[in-house]
Amino acid sequence: MAIKKIAFIVEKLPYKSETSRLALTHAIASQTVEIHLEDGDNVEPVLIFVGEGVLNCLKEQKALDMYGVTSLEMHIKNALLLDLKVLVCKEDLDTFGLTEDSIVMDAEEIGGEVTTEVVPYDEIQKNLESADHLMFF
Amino acid sequence: MGKLTIGCFSSLVGSMSLDFAIKLSEAAVKKGHEVDLWLSGNGTMLGKKGQGKFRDYSYLMGTVKELINSGKFKITNCEACAKARGIGREDTEEGFGIASMDWYLASAFGTDRVLHIGGE
Numbered sequence: 001m002a003i004k005k006i007a008f009i010v011e012k013l014p015y016k017s018e019t020s021r022l023a024l025t026h027a028i029a030s031q032t033v034e035i036h037l038e039d040g041d042n043v044e045p046v047l048i049f050v051g052e053g054v055l056n057c058l059k060e061q062k063a064l065d066m067y068g069v070t071s072l073e074m075h076i077k078n079a080l081l082l083d084l085k086v087l088v089c090k091e092d093l094d095t096f097g098l099t100e101d102s103i104v105m106d107a108e109e110i111g112g113e114v115t116t117e118v119v120p121y122d123e124i125q126k127n128l129e130s131a132d133h134l135m136f137f
Numbered sequence: 138m139g140k141l142t143i144g145c146f147s148s149l150v151g152s153m154s155l156d157f158a159i160k161l162s163e164a165a166v167k168k169g170h171e172v173d174l175w176l177s178g179n180g181t182m183l184g185k186k187g188q189g190k191f192r193d194y195s196y197l198m199g200t201v202k203e204l205i206n207s208g209k210f211k212i213t214n215c216e217a218c219a220k221a222r223g224i225g226r227e228d229t230e231e232g233f234g235i236a237s238m239d240w241y242l243a244s245a246f247g248t249d250r251v252l253h254i255g256g257e
Contacts, residue, residue: 029238036243
């Protein structure tokens, strides 16, 4: 019986490439990984937004209207609904002049109880060090 | 011997990351290690049937077939990523697996090392 922590680190811009979307969909796929594993084994995902990647977390995204695709905002809300740990780097938010009011902090309207955590880079570093595997997107 | 899990999200033509992933897989298998290669995003193009062999473009299928035949190499396409690109089971080369994203995470769970090439 083991739990392996996988950190999904998003450092790329939204909508410029498919990369950050795939980070979210892969992180969310951790919810069904048990079907491939032995009883008691599981994956613990942590979703981390750093650098330009924090822009994936902006509120009021219009991807569905503009491109006809689901927004990264919707995926982040789904991640929160599924109780994934979502960390956003505070220093990087500050760099872009963003605050907690600018980004997706919860998924209350769809029943989510977990909230986004805006944390200093030191805290993110601790999560990277405690992860078994890192996946940079 | 160990196990290596590689996730590659880059396209066959337009990037050399898949070439690198296959070269690395080949080296690992030759040393006796096992390799799981997960193809997502544009990386799913690698499994497409009917690829042309031109000297100006990468052609990896020969090496991939040898690796599959070694019995130490599993290569799997992301089902949704491939389908979104019009690549179904019938369009995919024999020996390629097709699975949902949790396959990759399960492989990462049980491996010694993960090399994740997240795409351009």
